[in-house]
Amino acid sequence: MSTVSVSPEATAPGTGRRGQLLLAVLLVAQFTVALDFSILNVALPDIGEGLGMSLSNLQWVVTVFALTSAGFTLLFGRVADLVGRRPMFLGGIVLLGGSSLLGGLADDVTTVLVARVGQGLATAVLAPVAMALLTTSFPEGPQRQRAIGLGGAMLSAGFTVGAVLGGVLTGLLSWRWAFLINVPLCVVVLLAAPGLIPRHQERERARLDIGGTLTITTGLLALVYGVTSAGHNGWDSTGTLVSLAAAVVLLAAFWLIESRVEQPLVSPRVLRRPSVTWGNAGGLLTFTMFSAVIFLMTLYLQRVLGYSPLVTGLAFGVQGVTAFFAGVFAPRLIGRFGSSRATLTGGLVLQAAATGALLLAGDSRDSLALVVIATAVGGFAHVLSVVSFMVTATSGLSNQEQGLATGMTSLTQQVGITIGIPIMSAVATARIDSLSATSSPAAAVLGGTSHALAIDALIVLAGAIVIGFFLRRAARV
Known part of the structure; x- marks a missing residue:
């Protein structure tokens, strides 16, 4: 070593x-x-x-x-x-x-x-x-x-x-x-x-894990390409299926390589830490589902309520403000509750509740106020979850492992943002298509976005329960 x-x-x-x-x-x-x-x-x-x-x-x-x-x-x-x-x-x-x-x-x-x-x-x-x-x-x-x-x-x-x-x-x-x-x-x-x-001092450099590097990089490229391709060409297209299958094979090969090499790119020991595993699971959940909420509400505001892109952007401005303050106040909340695990779970539950509240939005422009309030609360909950997952997933590790830990949190963020919209867009589009024959275009979009929002809220709530359970169990060990 x-x-x-x-x-x-x-x-x-x-x-x-x-x-x-x-x-x-x-x-x-x-x-x-x-x-x-x-x-x-x-x-x-x-x-x-x-x-x-x-x-x-x-x-x-x-x-x-x-x-x-x-x-x-x-x-x-x-x-x-x-x-x-x-x-x-x-x-x-x-x-x-x-x-x-x-x-x-x-x-x-x-x-x-x-x-x-x-x-x-x-x-x-x-x-x-x-x-x-x-x-x-x-x-x-x-x-x-x-x-x-x-x-x-x-x-x-x-x-x-x-x-x-x-x-x-x-x-x-x-x-x-x-x-x-x-x-x-x-x-x-x-x-x-x-x-x-600060400048780092000279150190003996470990060998880079070439096999792990090639499999994880190409595997992630295949995964992201497959999901983004699905958003444009459908989940049953040949390109999508081939890319996703290649991603599964490559990521499985990566895990096998990492469990066998002397100096792995990603230490399995680090990945087996519950704080790293479940912290990143919470991060993936909040990034995937909240990016989808913003996309769905953009579709709703323009295609159902008929607002311009400028008004739509301004409607999300309040959400940006509350999200900023969440980042400022999140450390205080973590300190008050004594654990980032508690605030991660609480943030996810609040995000699910805010997403669920959007199901009350109808085809009247009076619903704009509800959208502004619910997305503002959701933005606060989202950033509270983001900060909590970052604290959880990087705690208890040495400084030499922080690059790996923060690389994992950054990867979680990038993948979550990338795959959230194509996945939930496919859910909404399928519902819109099924309603198009019997409903007006605006009513079909409303039905599709509501359907996707309901699934989004249920996934976040279920994920919060599972993540909270395993993090609490790990803390007792």
Whole structure:
């Protein structure tokens, strides 16, 4: 086994003025990553029109980003453990800024797609590494919980601001600014970070698990491609079935490899920890189901109530505010209840209740108030669950294992966001199609979204019960 020398990363330097500045830099980086994830969604039609992209090709602007960001997150989190988080973080910022500049100056489809691949790879680097720097820069307990809470708040703020800012920049200026807005943010981080992130000392580098790396990366790529393909081509299409079957085989091979190699990419010992297993299960559940809720309510507001995209975006603005405050107050709630396990379970139950309340929405515009209130409560519950799952899944591990742990939490986030919409969209679409013959288009959409929301709420509630049970049982052992 390789030995690792003690480094500044192995201590908790996040105290005093320097620690607060480091926290600010990491939060800006996380905000930028979240902003980049959502800002282009609104701009897609204008990108297609400006570059002459067909509808079938336009989906790849989103798909290639999802593939690379989810497929390489775990790998880069582990590589950062081996070569150091500082160079990986700085390299990720340079890659994000350069890719965003390339996308903003693009004149053809190929260049835009290359830029999106670069942004996805940068996200796969920055998401786990920034999180690992947060967890290793602050001692386990209230300080780390506060840092993770603020990180969750900035992620939520980035997603919300990205959705609104994408529409504003595209409408007032050009779709190119949905790319270019990242550049000054990356420059600010790049100027401030080198003097704040501690340098790691020389260490003996462990060998990278090549077999595990190849199987997990290709397996995740196949999984994400299969699910996103299902959203466009159906679950019974040949491409979808082949991709999902390949994902099962590759991920099973990965687990077999990891249980046999001397220096695994992902230690089975870490994955067997109940806090890691069930914490990430809670994270996958909240990300998958809440991203689907936002999609379903966007469909409902525009196709049933007839609101414009601008009004729809503003309706979710309140949810963004409550989600931000959830990130700020989550550490206090964790401290009050004495356990992130309790707040994770409570957050999931509250998210299920808020989703269930949306079943009361009808075909009258008076339902807008209900949607605003329910999604606001759901946004608070979602971020409370996010912060709690991150605290749960990264607690009790050594600093040398934090890259793996935060890589897992980042992977959970990326996969959850990616697969939630296609899965629940398929549920809603099937119901809409069955109602179309006997109902008006608006009534069919209302029936389909209500059906999907009911299933969403039941899954979250059932998951909360199971996760809470196993986490409590593990705590008693």
